[in-house]
Amino acid sequence: MRNIFVFLWRYNFFLFFVILEIVAFSLIVRNNFYQKSLFFNSSNFVFSNILNLSNSVTQYFTLKSINEQLVKENAFLKSLHRSSYIISVDTITIASDSLFMRKFSYVPAKIVNNSFNRVNNYITINAGSKNNIKSGMGVLSPKGVAGIVKDVSNNFAAVYSVLHSNMKISGKLKNTSIVGTVIWNQKHHKYASFIDIAKYHQIEIGDTIVTSGFSKIFPEGIPIGFVSSYSYAQTGDFYDIKIELATDFSNIEYVYVVVNHIYQEQEVLELMLENE
């Protein structure tokens, strides 16, 4: 027994090192599982409040360009409003009381922390479970897709940015049914890859890639990016498409969290399929 204590004392430095490393690696492993709440993340009370404080100073530097973005978005939304349309055919009328059901609604949120130069990037936003935000919801920027919510605290949420190696977004070429997947290639914050497009499809530079609407997370038709270049190997069956992301991650300040009101219904149905 005494020898054990002598041994432990002698190698206390090494043993302490091993213990600390085991703790650190268990944290790494836990963090890699999707939607697992961790105490140490940027939605944590202390961390998020420090980031919020820091952001309240730095937000002034980007005020001008953010205002321009918001004005542009307002103009676009105004053009969709009823008052912008006139009735051109007066023989058909649509009674729109119970015909339409709301599927998506949006919660505005301000970004308190954002990174785009690391291997895996996250966004911290100042809306949390108080605003009915849950893990797994989609996040949109004024220009396009921004990410998916990871962890939620009372007032804040940590969001997987599109610039994260775990992110796979189902996308399609606009106005077609050619569906593929958008992944980030970890090289540049402006570019990503659009994969799984067979070689026999027609593709042109500048084509818009939008969300496919297959997932429960994003509404259909939200821009993800634009084809900037493409190539294919002689032997392969698929295109190698490089896209320019619609969202400029170096310059976003406000985002919208997508709340899907019939998420549960689709989720239950799809779980039944998986269990078969």
Next chain:
Amino acid sequence: MSNIKLFLIFAALILLQILVVSNIYIYNKISPYIYIMFIIIIPARMNRNLVMFLAFLSGLIIDGFYNTGGIHAASSTFVAFLRPKFLTILESRFDNETIEMPTAKYVGVKFFIYYAGTIVLIHNILIYSLELFHLKSFIYNFWLVIANSAISLLLILLIDYLFRKEK
């Protein structure tokens, strides 16, 4: 070097890392890590278990802000584990005299660059290899690690120089 002063340096470096250095974007890919400077300049006679615990703690706080789980904690703990060996090598250059504080002021800029550079390089290699488990784009990341370490070291030298004047 009183404990209060050490605590202030610890807090200041972490705040500097989170609030200032994390906003540095050079060529869109460089993100320097300067919080490890605390482990570099902490007095040599400090209890090594304590130093390692402080390294773990600082890594954990950075992990919280960067959402990296435990990558920074693991890397800085490893660096703190190797530190006594580097210090022994450093002391052998000075006829085995105990170095009070391994800063540029006490050991000279040249040896400080060797000593701090080694620690920063190992720290950066660990962070990048833990973040990218695969070796798919090894060459690309190799230069990224070198560049990132160089900029981190440069910032550490700059901070060291700025604080040296006050003493």
